[in-house]
Amino acid sequence: xxxxxxxxxxxxxxxxxxxxxxxxxxxxxxxxxxxxxxxxxxxxxxxxxxxxxxxxxxxxxxxxxxxxxxxxxxxxxxxxxxxxxxxxxxxxxxxxxxxxxxxxxxxxxxxxxxxxxxxxxxxxxxxxxxxxxxxxxxxxxxxxxxxxxxxxxxxxxxxxxxxxxxxxxxxxxxxxxxxxxxxxxxxxxxxxxxxxxxxxxxxxxxxxxxxxxxxxxxxxxxxxxxxxxxxxxxxxxxxxxxxxxxxxxxxxxxxxxxxxxxxxxxxxxxxxxxxxxxxxxxxxxxxxxxxxxxxxxxxxxxxxxxxxxxxxxxxxxxxxxxxxxxxxxxxxxxxxxxxxxxxxxxxxxxxxxxxxxxxxxxxxxxxxxxxxxxxxxxxxxxxxxxxxxxxxxxxxxxxxxxxxxxxxxxxxxxxxxxxxxxxxxxxxxxxxxxxxxxxxxxxxxxxxxxxxxxxxxxxxxxxxxxxxxxxxxxxxxxxxxxxxxxxxxxxxxxxxxxxxxxxxxxxxxxxxxxxx
Amino acid sequence: xxxxxxxxxxxxxxxxxxxxxxxxxxxxxxxxxxxxxxxxxxxxxxxxxxxxxxxxxxxxxxxxxxxxxxxxxxxxxxxxxxxxxxxxxxxxxxxxxxxxxxxxxxxxxxxxxxxxxxxxxxxxxxxxxxxxxxxxxxxxxxxxxxxxxxxxxxxxxxxxxxxxxxxxxxxxxxxxxxxxxxxxxxxxxxxxxxxxxxxxxxx
Numbered sequence: 001x002x003x004x005x006x007x008x009x010x011x012x013x014x015x016x017x018x019x020x021x022x023x024x025x026x027x028x029x030x031x032x033x034x035x036x037x038x039x040x041x042x043x044x045x046x047x048x049x050x051x052x053x054x055x056x057x058x059x060x061x062x063x064x065x066x067x068x069x070x071x072x073x074x075x076x077x078x079x080x081x082x083x084x085x086x087x088x089x090x091x092x093x094x095x096x097x098x099x100x101x102x103x104x105x106x107x108x109x110x111x112x113x114x115x116x117x118x119x120x121x122x123x124x125x126x127x128x129x130x131x132x133x134x135x136x137x138x139x140x141x142x143x144x145x146x147x148x149x150x151x152x153x154x155x156x157x158x159x160x161x162x163x164x165x166x167x168x169x170x171x172x173x174x175x176x177x178x179x180x181x182x183x184x185x186x187x188x189x190x191x192x193x194x195x196x197x198x199x200x201x202x203x204x205x206x207x208x209x210x211x212x213x214x215x216x217x218x219x220x221x222x223x224x225x226x227x228x229x230x231x232x233x234x235x236x237x238x239x240x241x242x243x244x245x246x247x248x249x250x251x252x253x254x255x256x257x258x259x260x261x262x263x264x265x266x267x268x269x270x271x272x273x274x275x276x277x278x279x280x281x282x283x284x285x286x287x288x289x290x291x292x293x294x295x296x297x298x299x300x301x302x303x304x305x306x307x308x309x310x311x312x313x314x315x316x317x318x319x320x321x322x323x324x325x326x327x328x329x330x331x332x333x334x335x336x337x338x339x340x341x342x343x344x345x346x347x348x349x350x351x352x353x354x355x356x357x358x359x360x361x362x363x364x365x366x367x368x369x370x371x372x373x374x375x376x377x378x379x380x381x382x383x384x385x386x387x388x389x390x391x392x393x394x395x396x397x398x399x400x401x402x403x404x405x406x407x408x409x410x411x412x413x414x415x416x417x418x419x420x421x422x423x424x425x426x427x428x429x430x431x432x433x434x435x436x437x438x439x440x441x442x443x444x445x446x447x448x449x450x451x452x453x454x455x456x457x458x459x460x461x462x463x464x465x466x467x468x469x470x471x472x473x474x475x476x477x478x479x480x481x482x483x484x485x486x487x488x489x490x491x492x493x494x495x496x497x498x499x500x501x502x503x504x505x506x507x508x509x510x511x512x513x514x515x516x
Numbered sequence: 517x518x519x520x521x522x523x524x525x526x527x528x529x530x531x532x533x534x535x536x537x538x539x540x541x542x543x544x545x546x547x548x549x550x551x552x553x554x555x556x557x558x559x560x561x562x563x564x565x566x567x568x569x570x571x572x573x574x575x576x577x578x579x580x581x582x583x584x585x586x587x588x589x590x591x592x593x594x595x596x597x598x599x600x601x602x603x604x605x606x607x608x609x610x611x612x613x614x615x616x617x618x619x620x621x622x623x624x625x626x627x628x629x630x631x632x633x634x635x636x637x638x639x640x641x642x643x644x645x646x647x648x649x650x651x652x653x654x655x656x657x658x659x660x661x662x663x664x665x666x667x668x669x670x671x672x673x674x675x676x677x678x679x680x681x682x683x684x685x686x687x688x689x690x691x692x693x694x695x696x697x698x699x700x701x702x703x704x705x706x707x708x709x710x711x712x713x714x715x716x717x718x719x
Contacts, residue, residue: 071610075647076687080607113714120707124700130692203644205687213695220703227710292610418607 031234032164044231052155053175055222059148060182062126062215068187068287068302076205083135085416088284090143092407098150099400103393106157110238112230115154119223122148126216130209177316183283184309191302259391273406274436275376280407294359311370319378331494332448339379340440346372347433354427389482390468461486545617554668560680568684569644578635591632591657597623601679604649648684
């Protein structure tokens with residue numbers, strides 16, 4: 001049996017060398033692209049990038065299409081502050097578990113089918129948003145639409161399948177950031193469409209309903225594009241690859257155990273809740289805040305709110321790049337310090353925003369807040385890939401889900417009812433960010449150290465990643481991919497650890513090497 | 517050199533701080549200081565239900581005759597508004613009453629604005645964008661600089677009597693209904709279609 005699989009492997013290898021020429025872009029031995037050409041649609045790598053970020057973007061547009069139009073919707077449906085708060089919580093809570101499930105779905109059927117299916121299943125919720133006439137209806141459509149935010153996981157998974165370790169951090173960061181941007185773009189798009197429809201002659205209570213067809217159609221079209229033009233892996237789609245090769249299927253309960261018993265995954269889930277979670281909360285409340293507090297009209301409030309989400313175009317990728325940059329000089333300790341400093345600064349600007357009484361000042365502080373808050377998201381996913389190799393998918397899902405939990409919590413505590421004014425809510429949320437970012441100091445990698453303590457002498461990355469596999473499994477050679485990862489991550493020890501260091505590359509964010 | 521750069525940064529930070537903490541002064545008009553000199557009545561009775569876009573009512577206002585003559589010397593315009601009753605303001609911060617009339621959000625819809633005369637009357641068809649809620653009617657007298665100088669309203673100080681209701685339009689037209697069903701069905705069918713194609717490819 002072992003001899004036969006070796007033969008199959010050898011055959012496949014010989015074929016590969018000839019196949020590399022069929023790709024427009026330079027590729028590695030896995031046929032993953034070694035370069036990132038932002039303005040190209042080269043098949044299949046860059047095409048996958050554009051399909052995945054754009055479809056994720058459309059999901060964000062739909063999930064946050066209601067907030068900028070709330071001044072109209074709340075009167076049409078006679079909503080109270082509590083109703084609005086509940087719906088806001090519902091919009092981000094669906095994805096908490098959906099993100100965990102999406103990782104598994106990607107492993108089973110591939111990111112193309114998994115993401116397109118989720119998107120098409122949630123689109124009716126967007127169309128039916130135009131039919132609601134009660135607070136309950138409002139809550140339900142926001143809840144079901146919010147499930148589509150799980151496409152974050154399929155985006156990261158797809159990029160990790162298409163891009164080689166040196167470029168995968170960048171691909172993931174840009175895809176994640178440009179997708180998140182949808183939360184900002186929608187605050188511009190929806191009021192614009194609404195005003196246009198009103199101009200054509202509609203009453204306000206009809207106009208906002210018609211406006212919801214725009215995000216719905218965008219979502220439907222992007223999913224169909226993914227199905228028609230997308231491809232799971234450089235060599236083809238999953239159904240084709242499953243027939244050909246042999247992939248070792250890992251044990252789900254082992255992967256689960258190694259994810260939930262790693263305290264670092266839980267800390268990062270908590271802290272991601274206070275950068276990404278806060279970002280989702282702000283997407284939900286900020287347009288109404290500017291409309292009510294400073295008396296600007298719907299379009300102006302939308303434009304200001306949009307600037308927060310649109311900052312993602314550079315801030316999140318920037319965070320990822322900054323993390324890689326710090327790692328070059330200070331290794332993992334640099335990544336952790338960078339994350340703590342940037343996220344804390346985000347918290348400080350949030351506190352200031354709650355205390356700013358002027359419109360101009362609020363806009364300036366909001367922009368600074370958005371840059372640091374979103375950069376922290378990028379920095380978080382500069383650390384996540386190293387927490388575990390065996391359970392990478394699940395740790396990423398935990399982090400992603402933790403982000404949504406943070407959004408649920410902050411909205412529940414501060415923006416759910418009339419207990420706090422919105423500006424006080426923002427102030428206290430800022431304090432909570434500062435407190436909940438402190439646990440980053442507790443993260444310690446025995447092979448690289450943490451914020452406060454250095455590494456355990458003599459402990460190597462191999463030791464760390466090997467410890468996820470039992471002796472029995474190691475004898476069977478299941479852990480070889482983890483060992484390769486450990487070799488590549490030597491650079492995380494910082495300048496001093498890079499003895500014969502050859503690779504200056506950004507460290508890998510590969511997906512789980514084995515199926516789950 | 518470093519000292520000069522440091523002081524430039526300090527100045528920039530101070531300016532930023534100034535912008536951030538700026539609170540503009542205001543000459544506030546306070547509601548509890550406004551004299552109630554107008555008597556305002558409307559043809560709506562307590563508990564009436566009016567439909568937006570269809571039903572109408574007439575509002576009448578007159579200067580309180582027991583006031584000394586000349587009390588209305590500076591009244592130039594009358595502005596009549598539809599105002600939310602307390603029950604419709606509950607748990608809705610965007611409709612909150614505030615003594616500072618600049619921040620007051622009680623009255624958000626204008627019924628009529630016209631030149632002042634000691635008595636006046638206007639027939640109003642409830643506009644199509646008036647939301648479902650409970651209301652009363654208030655009239656402000658404005659001076660030449662458009663500042664509120666007096667008022668009158670159809671209800672009492674506690675805003676409990678003469679409250680009527682408006683039922684707003686739903687906004688759900690047949691066209692929207694049909695479109696939502698059609699587009700949703702299309703999404704489901706598209707998904708089913710691609711799954712069938714995928715299954716065929718597997719074989």
